[in-house]
């Protein structure tokens with residue numbers, strides 16, 4: 001008689017799942033860390049974990065489409081002679097020419113200008129396409145200083161000193177050889193085709209005291225006209241915000257860990273930084289402690305997709321939000337219509353993140369002339385404008401429902417949290433209670 | 446000649462006046478008195494004028510300079526002539542950290558010593574130092590020339606791109622991917638011109654060694670991981 005060992009069904013380890021194993025095999029085969037674009041793909045507490053309360057007997061709502069709910073934002077009122085006026089509280093985040101095609105940059109400029117907001121240069125300098133199409137253009141001052149020059153500085157409407165990015169706080173830029181075309185190489189003053197790693201720290205200042213002098217220099221060069229932003233990745237938002245204010249910033253840009261990047265090590269994207277949700281209240285606290293809330297403006301980014309996300313960030317105290325990945329999606333990135341082509345690259349629509357390889361079938365994250373050609377900057381710009389307008393309407397819808405005639409009147413009291421984690425991070429009560437972990441005076445924590 | 450005394454005027458007034466120069470009705474000779482270590486002296490100037498600063502300056506003197514000739518009769522704080530585009534900045538004394546950082550053109554002459562990170566991330570500027578330079582100089586230097594008549598500190602030219610480095614004295618250590626290279630006739634000629642432009646007549650180009658990038662880190666290779 002043969003003995004049959006009863007079998008269990010095959011079971012995969014939750015720890016060593018398909019992705020983890022594929023990464024081990026990938027590392028073993030290639031000997032290089034995984035580099036990709038996009039933002040953190042793991043689930044972290046986010047705006048989805050908050051809800052608006054809406055109006056009730058104690059608060060009355062405003063009539064949709066009839067009673068005004070203003071969305072304009074002024075940035076740079078602290079020191080700049082020429083503050084920036086935006087019609088909507090959503091800006092286009094800094095994304096470099098190099099990472100993006102010239103057509104994509106132009107499309108961003110067109111879309112933002114139609115919608116009444118600003119775009120931002122990136123780690124590669126200012127292109128005439130972008131300056132030409134962007135009514136309001138923020139010029140980034142980055143550690144690499146590629147293409148930096150006083151003429152572009154003066155052409156800008158604001159200057160953003162980049163200290164860090166949410167996708168890689170503490171890391172520098174990367175642009176791999178495939179994307180260093182002649183034009184990109186020339187703008188960055190680098191040999192063509194090399195794997196270019198930009199510095200993670202500014203070459204001529206370290207620390208808040210130096211930053212104050214650096215800001216003074218930039219203001220002197222530009223006659224104190226331009227708002228000066230300081231952009232930080234979400235790590236120590238209370239202190240970074242306080243130090244940026246002390247150093248003389250007009251605007252603080254705070255980018256949480258979900259924030260996108262053009263190319264960074266996966267280990268960085270998924271394992272370094274604070275979720276956007278956890279960044280906002282400490283930053284607002286710093287502004288309030290220094291008496292600077294609404295005097296120094298706070299722009300929040302990292303995983304903003306909808307008007308609801310934006311409205312929640314505003315309710316937590318931000319003055320505006322900024323978008324990267326969502327703007328690229330509006331232009332046509334990861335569109336299911338291109339699924340066949342994504343599959344040829346070993347991925348599928350919605351998952352494509354090898355932006356560093358420069359083979360983007362949508363013509364956005366590439367320097368290949370044939371691929372870039374595919375993106376019509378006028379049409380793509382229109383799509384972005386539509387999307388920005390929808391987001392703005394959504395913010396207004398929520399704000400009116402909460403009884404506010406300006407989006408800046410949204411407040412934490414309009415919110416509740418679905419999870420304990422979100423309640424603790426956003427410092428708003430767990431739904432149905434008047435309590436959140438860490439609430440001053442609350443017992444049991 | 447126009448004189449601006451920084452005990453009577455502030456930095457804003459100084460820079461505003463200097464920025465008004467250019468395009469015709471120039472006062473082409475300027476003297477700045479009593480800088481007393483002020484920051485951002487003569488930054489963002491874009492005119493073919495000469496500016497003589499009588500004393501020592503703080504951070505970023507001559508920052509983003511275009512066309513102007515700035516002479517500091519004293520020492521300079523961090524980031525002197527940072528991101529200079531063209532023109533000439535001369536420091537009669539010593540210079541602190543990051544001298545000539547990210548500079549894209551023009552000539553920076555330091556008659557004394559320069560500190561650490563001299564020529565960091567330089568992108569086309571020429572820098573001539575009569576004395577010594579500190580550690581990590583020419584870090585990630587992309588293009589341009591750095592000439593050192595004295596000695597260089599640790600990790601010279603770390604992660605160097607295409608900048609050319611000439612050192613007359615000793616080099617304490619070379620940074621990752623920086624190697625000694627042959628002095629070919631074109632280098633000799635470039636060095637001769639730079640020494641001349643810097644007003645150095647008593648030192649000969651033959652006394653220098655040339656350093657540059659081995660270009661081994663240009664494309665990622667895991668076997669170079671120690672250098673990253």
Ligand SMILES: Cc1cc2nc3c(=O)[nH]c(=O)nc-3n(C[C@H](O)[C@H](O)[C@H](O)COP(=O)(O)O)c2cc1C
Nearest residue numbers: 093094095096122123259260262302303323324325
């Ligand atoms: C393609 C791409 C390129 C980027 N390039 C830069 C850059 O050059 N400088 C910078 O500060 N941030 C850069 N970022 C980050 C964005 O400015 C912004 O912080 C981020 O995209 C916001 O998060 P979100 O993408 O989730 O909206 C880039 C992001 C993307 C997606």
